[in-house]
Amino acid sequence: MNTPVPDYLADLLRNCKTAHGGELADYIPELASADPNKLAVALITLDGLLYSVGDDDYEFSIQSISKAFTYAYVVEKLRLEAVMQKVGVEPSGEAFNEISLDQTDDRIKPKNPMINSGAITVHSLIPKAENDCRAETVRQFFSQLAGRELSFDLAIFQSEKETAFRNLSIGYSLRNFNILESDPVEIVESYLKQCSINVTVKDLVNMMSVLVNDGILPRTGERIFSHKTVRQVLTVMTTCGMYNAAGDWLANVGIPAKSGVSGGIIGVLPGQVGLAVFSPKLDRFGNSVRGIDIMQQMSRDMGLHLLEGVPSSRVIVNDHDVEQIRPGLKVYKLHGVLQFTDAERLLRKLQDEEQDGGTIILDLSHISLVNDVGRRMLLDGIDRLRADGHNVALVDPENIVPHAKTPSDFEPHVYQDLEDIAK
Structure with a gap:
């Protein structure tokens, strides 16, 4: 992507x-x-x-x-x-x-x-x-x-x-x-x-x-x-x-x-x-x-106005936060807030994913806040991953990305926690 x-x-x-x-x-x-x-x-x-x-x-x-x-x-x-x-x-x-x-x-x-x-x-x-x-x-x-x-x-x-x-x-x-x-x-x-x-x-x-x-x-x-x-x-x-x-x-x-x-x-x-x-x-x-x-x-x-009051987390995802659970299933554990700067870094990391048709789980359980542009970029990124042949799902127990319907009208599956994935 x-x-x-x-x-x-x-x-x-x-x-x-x-x-x-x-x-x-x-x-x-x-x-x-x-x-x-x-x-x-x-x-x-x-x-x-x-x-x-x-x-x-x-x-x-x-x-x-x-x-x-x-x-x-x-x-x-x-x-x-x-x-x-x-x-x-x-x-x-x-x-x-x-x-x-x-x-x-x-x-x-x-x-x-x-x-x-x-x-x-x-x-x-x-x-x-x-x-x-x-x-x-x-x-x-x-x-x-x-x-x-x-x-x-x-x-x-x-x-x-x-x-x-x-x-x-x-x-x-x-x-x-x-x-x-x-x-x-x-x-x-x-x-x-x-x-x-x-x-x-x-x-x-x-x-x-x-x-x-x-x-x-x-x-x-x-x-x-x-x-x-x-x-x-x-x-x-x-x-x-x-x-x-x-x-x-x-x-x-x-x-x-x-x-x-x-x-x-x-x-x-x-x-x-x-x-x-x-x-x-x-x-x-x-x-x-x-x-x-x-x-x-x-x-x-x-959302760049100086007085928006939303701090950047600076590190949205580290290499050790990307886990290959099993062949064809990878989890990205995200942290902090998700606004433009953070979403750009996340999508830049996701664009390195090979077009192999595997499943990618985006774990949002440690995200404290998503602003409007962060949400739109995340959903656009999901569409781009799908266009590359990936299945995509979210772990979103707090529903911080409500109504998660992507620009292409695709609604990704939402899990309550990572344990649900193994079931």
């Missing part, structure tokens, strides 16, 4: 392609010529498995999505207390390019690192390496997270540089208050180059995997960020990542997120999943119209 996640993502794009509205970011000439029909979505699991559909190999400039990762880098290098001396964490309720400073504790500083004044300040804090180029340090770090060598889009960089009047105004204002400690032109241009790094949605979810996995890069097992750094970045993404639409986003989607004016949006649910979407047309806040639509639907379908 195959896991249904790719089919689900493909359905999302098909349902969203007819969505209309929004405009390209025409204040940057190169972005104004982007293909408005490009559409892609990617998802990465806690253990680093990536799913993607649509224009998932199409490269676009990372733009403001870079702010989240650069902030994490600087907080990890300099420690949070030092960064907080320069940049606050208060939501601004203002546009991303507002010339906005705040005064707290007799100190003037940008309100948060997700608006341009804060992001330019954060960029200025990047320790200069041997290459003496902050943007190159960022590119190398992003490449490490993405698992491939990323490059600058020099046409995008030049286009932004030639129209950077507002960002230069922000830079001079920051220098005026000694928030920037060196040439504001050099810092702003280096920041713009950071925003011009090319990525795909697959790159973005690979980069996000380190935030999903509490600072550890699943691909290598290397700890990149401390738990404290991850918590700080996700907190700021939650309250500030979608600018002056952050309140609506938190209410309707409920996932820590960051958007960029090229049309990308990332979302991170710690310990569960990372999401990335790309579609170039933007709403009045500078966020992708179709990207928001897709993220809202994924949050609803998968």
Whole structure:
């Protein structure tokens, strides 16, 4: 059998392609010529498995999505207390390019690192390496997270540089208050180059995997960020990542997120999943119209809202929980809760079953909770196992999967306990 996640993502794009509205970011000439029909979505699991559909190999400039990762880098290098001396964490309720400073504790500083004044300040804090180029340090770090060598889009960089009047105004204002400690032109241009790094949605979810996995890069097992750094970045993404639409986003989607004016949006649910979407047309806040639509639907379908209050069990089934009772009869003993993340791991394990026509028993007696998407994925998985020639039954004494009728209208046999199987 195959896991249904790719089919689900493909359905999302098909349902969203007819969505209309929004405009390209025409204040940057190169972005104004982007293909408005490009559409892609990617998802990465806690253990680093990536799913993607649509224009998932199409490269676009990372733009403001870079702010989240650069902030994490600087907080990890300099420690949070030092960064907080320069940049606050208060939501601004203002546009991303507002010339906005705040005064707290007799100190003037940008309100948060997700608006341009804060992001330019954060960029200025990047320790200069041997290459003496902050943007190159960022590119190398992003490449490490993405698992491939990323490059600058020099046409995008030049286009932004030639129209950077507002960002230069922000830079001079920051220098005026000694928030920037060196040439504001050099810092702003280096920041713009950071925003011009090319990525795909697959790159973005690979980069996000380190935030999903509490600072550890699943691909290598290397700890990149401390738990404290991850918590700080996700907190700021939650309250500030979608600018002056952050309140609506938190209410309707409920996932820590960051958007960029090229049309990308990332979302991170710690310990569960990372999401990335790309579609170039933007709403009045500078966020992708179709990207928001897709993220809202994924949050609803998968039960991903941050305040759902359903913890992930992280281990739904171990190898020692799969028991071959006799030839042709295998039992999977499941544990914890069954929501999207856990159901995906279970179906990924079931897809390795050979098409031998044997019987598979799914023991739910140690499952404490099943949400709607977990139930639907479980039943869809049963249908897929049957299509591969297996007989399937449930051990469900608490009736936690009530009315267990699969999408193909097949109702699996339900046992009260494993002893019933031998009878």
